[in-house]
Amino acid sequence: MTEAGTAKNGSAGRRATVLALSGAVLILLFFGAFAVGRYGVPVVDVVRILFHRVWTLVGLDRVLPMPVTWTVTMETVVINVRLPRIVMACLVGCSLSAAGATFQGVFRNPMASPDILGASNGAAFGAALAILLGASTRTITLAAFFGALLTVTLVFLIAQRAPGMRMINLILAGIMIGSLFSAGTSYLKLVADPSNQLPQITYWLMGSLSGTKLKDLPLAALPMAIGLVPLLLLRWQLNLLTLGESEARALGVRTDLLRAILILCATLVTAASVSFSGMIGWVGLVIPHLCRKLIGGDHRGLLPCSMLVGAAFLLIVDTVSRNLLAVEIPIGILTAVIGAPFFLYLILRKEKTL
Amino acid sequence: MTLSVHDLSFAYRKEPVLQNVGFTATPGRLLAILGPNGVGKTTLFRCILGEQKRYRGTIEVDGMNLAHLSPRALAHRIAYIPQIHAWNVAFSVRDMVLMGTSHTLSPLSAPGKKQEREAEAALRKLGIEALSEQPFSHLSGGEQQLCYIARALAQNAKILIMDEPTAALDYGNRLRVLSTVRALAGEGYTVLLSTHDPQYALWYADEILALKDGRVEAFGATAEQLTPALLETLYGRRVTLTKTDAGNVIVPAAEERNRS
Numbered sequence: 001m002t003e004a005g006t007a008k009n010g011s012a013g014r015r016a017t018v019l020a021l022s023g024a025v026l027i028l029l030f031f032g033a034f035a036v037g038r039y040g041v042p043v044v045d046v047v048r049i050l051f052h053r054v055w056t057l058v059g060l061d062r063v064l065p066m067p068v069t070w071t072v073t074m075e076t077v078v079i080n081v082r083l084p085r086i087v088m089a090c091l092v093g094c095s096l097s098a099a100g101a102t103f104q105g106v107f108r109n110p111m112a113s114p115d116i117l118g119a120s121n122g123a124a125f126g127a128a129l130a131i132l133l134g135a136s137t138r139t140i141t142l143a144a145f146f147g148a149l150l151t152v153t154l155v156f157l158i159a160q161r162a163p164g165m166r167m168i169n170l171i172l173a174g175i176m177i178g179s180l181f182s183a184g185t186s187y188l189k190l191v192a193d194p195s196n197q198l199p200q201i202t203y204w205l206m207g208s209l210s211g212t213k214l215k216d217l218p219l220a221a222l223p224m225a226i227g228l229v230p231l232l233l234l235r236w237q238l239n240l241l242t243l244g245e246s247e248a249r250a251l252g253v254r255t256d257l258l259r260a261i262l263i264l265c266a267t268l269v270t271a272a273s274v275s276f277s278g279m280i281g282w283v284g285l286v287i288p289h290l291c292r293k294l295i296g297g298d299h300r301g302l303l304p305c306s307m308l309v310g311a312a313f314l315l316i317v318d319t320v321s322r323n324l325l326a327v328e329i330p331i332g333i334l335t336a337v338i339g340a341p342f343f344l345y346l347i348l349r350k351e352k353t354l
Numbered sequence: 355m356t357l358s359v360h361d362l363s364f365a366y367r368k369e370p371v372l373q374n375v376g377f378t379a380t381p382g383r384l385l386a387i388l389g390p391n392g393v394g395k396t397t398l399f400r401c402i403l404g405e406q407k408r409y410r411g412t413i414e415v416d417g418m419n420l421a422h423l424s425p426r427a428l429a430h431r432i433a434y435i436p437q438i439h440a441w442n443v444a445f446s447v448r449d450m451v452l453m454g455t456s457h458t459l460s461p462l463s464a465p466g467k468k469q470e471r472e473a474e475a476a477l478r479k480l481g482i483e484a485l486s487e488q489p490f491s492h493l494s495g496g497e498q499q500l501c502y503i504a505r506a507l508a509q510n511a512k513i514l515i516m517d518e519p520t521a522a523l524d525y526g527n528r529l530r531v532l533s534t535v536r537a538l539a540g541e542g543y544t545v546l547l548s549t550h551d552p553q554y555a556l557w558y559a560d561e562i563l564a565l566k567d568g569r570v571e572a573f574g575a576t577a578e579q580l581t582p583a584l585l586e587t588l589y590g591r592r593v594t595l596t597k598t599d600a601g602n603v604i605v606p607a608a609e610e611r612n613r614s
Contacts, residue, residue: 011446011487236464240453242444247436250403251509252429252457297444300464 015301018294022308026090029312033086033319039077045070049078084212088220089318090311092209092277093287095224095269097310100284101291101303102231102266105238106259107167114270114284116171117263118178122151123274125181128188128201137211140204141275145223148271151177156263207278207332209318220276227269228307234262235299242297280314280332282339287313289346355416355431355512355544356380357402362411364394364401371397372409373568379546379561381512384539386559386576387548390589393565395548399515402546404428415513429457433506435516438498438523447493447501448486451476454508469508476507480534496527503534514538516547520554532558553604556580556595564588 034046041049052066099114107116115121126147130140155177159169185205192198231238237258240248248255274280287310288302294309295301314331317338321331357379364372371394379385387395400406402413404425413420415431423431433454443450454476455469465473477483480500485493490501499519506514516535520528536558539545549555555562555576562579564572566588572579582593585604592607 011448233462236456236459237461239445239449240456243453246400246403246405246434249405249425250429250432250434251453252426254425258461292444298446298449 015295015298019301019304019308022294022305022312026308026312026315029315030086030090033089033315034078034082036319036323037077037082038323039073041070041074041078045074046078049075050083053079080214084214084217085209085318085322086315087217088209088212088276089315091217091220091224092273092280093283093314094307094311095228095273096280096284096314097287097291097306098228098231098303099266099270099273100310101288101299101306102238102262103284104288105242105299106262106266107171108242108244109171110289111285113281114266114273115178115281117155117174117267118151118181119148119267119270120274120279120281121178121181121185123148123271124205124279125185125188126150127204127275127278128185128192131197131200131204132188132192134197141216141219144275145271147181148274149267151181152263152267152271156260203330204278205332206330207280207335208321208328208330209277210322210328212276216276220272223272224269227265227267227272230261230265231269232303234258235303238262238299238303242299278330278332280335282335282343283310283314286339286343286346289343293346357432357513357544357546358414359398359402360412360414362398362401362409362413364397364406364409366397371568372401375411375565375568375570377563377570377573379513379544381542381544382539383560384536384545384547384558385561385563386555387546387563387565388552388555388580388588389565389571391550394568395565396517398565399434399517399546399548402515403432403434426457429509429511431511432513432515433509433511435499435502435506435514435519437517437519437521438495438502443490445490446486447482447488447490448473448477450490450501451486451504451508454505454510457509472510473504473508476504479507480504494527495523496530499523499527499531500534503531503538507538512542513544514546516545518548518550520549520551528554552580552585556602556604 031043031046035041035043049070052068055061055066096114100112103112103114103116104110123144124147126143126145127140129147130143135143155170155173158173158177159166162169162173189198189201192201237253240251240253241255241258241262243251245255270284288306291302291305291309295305314335317334318331321329321334358377360376362372362375363370375398387398389395397406401409402420404420404423407421420428451473452465452469455465455472459465459469474483474486477486480503482497482500482504485497485501490498493501514535519531519535523531532554535545535547539560547559559576561574562572562576563570564579564584571587572584582595585591585593592610594605594607596603596605
């Protein structure tokens with residue numbers, strides 16, 4: 001094999017290694033997170049209970065029954081309390097990080113985050129409005145979801161009409177519409193009933209995964225999958241887009257179409273995330289940065305790496321948030337407390353690979 | 355492949371930039387585009403590359419109107435070699451070159467073994483295979499320019515468009531890049547290259563296209579067209595052209611050098 005050939009396997013090999021390691025860490029954390037909590041369940045039993053559930057679901061228990069070595073309480077805690085929350089933390093972390101990495105690539109701006117086009121502000125307004133109208137939890141989620149989509153659509157339409165640089169218009173329109181909706185949310189808080197509605201809105205804005213139900217998972221996973229699959233498939237094209245309009249076009253990319261698809265997909269996963277978790281900042285900004293240091297800026301590695309590390313990160317933070325104090329700390333507060341200093345560390349350290 | 359431009363006119367809002375521009379670039383020849391700043395050289399390239407669509411006139415490759423082609427179909431025919439720029443590119447040299455093969459792939463897939471081989475062949479051809487694992491941003495300007503040319507070769511398009519490839523390079527790298535491009539023209543590529551220095555056009559170009567105020571001032575074989583009179587018309591400065599055994603040299607006229 002030629003020298004160049006070996007070297008190539010070196011860089012592709014490194015990418016595969018980093019991804020495999022991130023995946024392995026995520027799996028360990030996933031099972032570990034079940035064991036941590038006020039009601040302790042040994043990891044062995046966690047694995048058994050989960051395995052038994054899958055075993056039963058595919059109908060193999062009728063052929064080969066598994067011995068039950070755990071208590072009913074353990075099973076309830078694992079399946080009904082911790083499973084939904086742990087899976088949701090992974091889904092949201094994965095989605096926000098993928099959206100962040102995508103927006104940073106599309107806008108060629110390392111400071112872009114999943115809510116750069118106002119998605120979070122729109123979701124917050126939708127949720128606050130639903131809470132004010134006394135809607136159910138499910139309706140609040142839907143209102144947040146459509147609030148986010150509506151905002152970004154509005155931003156897109158405005159940017160299309162404005163003359164001049166489209167990318168800059170998009171970001172400016174995002175800031176303007178976002179602050180408009182955030183003003184709307186402030187007004188809703190002002191008129192909300194301070195005894196119950198206001199705390200509920202405030203709590204929603206701080207972001208939390210508590211109260212996630214098992215039946216929420218497919219509802220969240222579906223739009224996320226619809227957005228994430230195209231993002232993963234288009235990650236090489238995203239590489240081309242980071243070279244700028246002229247170069248990408250000359251390399252055969254239909255830039256406007258590609259950008260629209262990527263923004264649409266990233267918005268969809270962001271909307272799905274914030275509508276279930278509330279406002280969780282920093283994840284979508286910090287995780288792609290960290291992963292860029294780990295695996296480089298090539299989106300073939302960066303996007304899947306961000307998804308895995310993002311899921312692992314939010315899982316850790318959520319586990320801390322439900323265990324650190326007697327009263328649960330909203331996860332949005334923790335991601336900011338961890339994310340902001342960590343981001344500072346990333347930009348201050350000398351240019352070296354980790 | 356032959357690129358022909360007929361009666362091309364283009365205006366930003368109401369200001370005309372190009373007016374009735376017509377010329378033909380043929381395989382095996384290096385065509386240098388000359389003209390003062392802001393004369394529309396970049397705009398001309400933008401029209402050819404399909405970035406600007408609202409022009410009048412036609413641009414054809416082997417008789418096929420480019421206005422009807424998708425970016426992908428265009429990438430099969432024309433490769434663009436940009437000016438080197440300062441912003442940070444996150445890719446290795448190999449990956450930059452690999453990007454040239456993208457138009458042969460489905461948009462939903464990434465390059466595989468076949469594309470890797472094409473990229474490697476292009477890197478070897480330009481003699482920069484030793485750089486292939488380097489981050490693109492760590493290369494010198496000359497090496498970056500060669501990397502862009504390698505990408506154009508991997509793209510396998512027979513028309514190369516270069517926007518002032520020598521502008522940001524030192525003297526040695528200018529000569530290296532230009533002789534590389536010259537050799538590619540010799541192999542049958544159709545090369546269009548804009549330059550600010552008529553001396554380089556004189557040394558390396560088979561043909562020149564001179565633009566002034568958005569119109570064609572001169573078009574044809576370098577030896578016939580590139581005259582002191584033309585340069586004075588284009589740039590408003592008097593020069594002399596001296597024939598030497600080693601080649602022709604453009605020198606600013608004595609009174610120009612002393613003029614403040």
